[in-house]
């Protein structure tokens with residue numbers, strides 16, 4: 001993502017305020033120690049309905065609440081409040097295009113020492129307009145990173161902590177500096193975890209394979225959506241198991257999933273073409289259905305869309 005053009009309003013310190021007033025001090029615990037947890041949520045503008053539809057808002061606020069538990073964070077807002085605030089913010093910013101929301105719970109106290117208990121936390125949220133975060137059309141050229149995924153027992157990926165994105169930034173930077181679009185990051189045991197900010201799926205012999213939930217990764221909401229679509233709409237078996245690096249090179253298809261990445265086919269790994277170097281048929285089908293679902297066009301998946309009224 002390049003420089004951001006933030007919406008006019010943000011939620012900060014208990015209310016919606018002009019973005020210029022949403023500022024934290026350099027003394028803030030989270031700024032010093034990376035003690036924040038966050039979400040990335042997309043809203044898709046439906047021209048037909050004249051509304052933004054927020055995708056899987058409730059699952060995102062629930063995941064945020066679970067992250068808060070892991071990081072010993074208590075805030076005054078309930079998950080229902082957070083969902084309402086997200087909707088209100090999109091409404092106040094008046095977007096009539098696709099948007100992205102970034103709710104953050106952070107250790108707001110000005111206190112010394114990297115501990116968690118007894119340190120005050122606050123909730124804030126910003127909102128921008130956002131088109132594609134990565135190329136979803138022609139396929140990405142990716143590499144296997146020399147950086148390892150930080151283990152869940154060191155910094156829990158499950159908690160989506162701000163601090164753990166140092167790991168993502170190192171992997172993504174290395175990939176870009178070497179001329180790739182994105183990185184695939186391995187775990188300490190050498191099996192595949194995920195991309196810098198996205199989950200990964202291999203397609204082999206008509207089967208979808210993805211690393212398991214306890215595989216040092218963020219259990220993605222897009223991952224879950226695509227797994228449901230794959231089995232319900234395409235009748236594909238979905239297998240969660242560790243994936244070896246070498247399986248990537250010879251697989252039939254490969255794609256990433258994520259709120260930012262959406263469903264993004266990969267066309268090469270470490271300069272080896274995947275299939276014929278074009279997005280594969282299963283990846284394309286899943287992507288098409290996913291895009292219809294997020295735009296509220298599939299009745300069955302309408303439960304995933306929260307309209308901003």
Ligand code: PMP
Nearest residue numbers: 197198199218220221222258259
């Ligand atoms: N892994 C990481 C490290 C991420 O940052 C993201 C993006 N939130 C994902 C996976 C995908 O998760 P989701 O589909 O819930 O956005």
